[in-house]
Amino acid sequence: MVLKKKLSVKKFAKLVGHHSEGNIRVFRERLRLKGIIKNNEPLTEDLVPVWKEIFTAHEQQGVSWTEAMDHVIDHSEYSVDQSKPQPSEEVITSKNDEKMDEIITLLNEILVELRKEKVFNNQ
Structure with a gap:
């Protein structure tokens, strides 16, 4: 996977339509917990489509933000093979x-x- 431009939470929020920075921080935390990004890694442009799927699931299907995040992340191309040992859940x-x-x-x-x-x- 080739990573694209790195974005702060604020810049990511602007890029995806000024969604709540708090929700985007939770998204980043979920990605870290699932081993998709490391503790010190920022969000990148290639995660925008994943966020858009989460937003659609939340808005159209009426599921909570966290349920939408977990479902979309688990079923995206970025999901981690659960049979492999997972990194420690100690995250920032x-x-x-x-x-x-x-x-x-x-x-x-x-x-x-x-x-x-x-x-x-x-x-």
């Missing part, structure tokens, strides 16, 4: 991911303010 929690996203957002806001004050300029 979505709370940690949320905190990191908050920190990045705050740092960007600080940078904007510093540039306004002309304290820090990229040259």
Whole structure:
């Protein structure tokens, strides 16, 4: 499998139509738990069709987000052979991911303010 452009949760949300970043974090967590991506790997463009299937299952069939995610991921080309040993389920929690996203957002806001004050300029 050749991976495409790596995306943050926020960029992935924009790419798929501004869906809830929280749901996308859960999606990323499910992919990690199933061994499809590693703990430190971001989402990629090639996962967009999988997300779209999940969204369709959730909207049209009325199943919960997590049920839709598990079903689509288990039946996608990315599913992992369950007969093989699975990686440890110790993964970065979505709370940690949320905190990191908050920190990045705050740092960007600080940078904007510093540039306004002309304290820090990229040259």
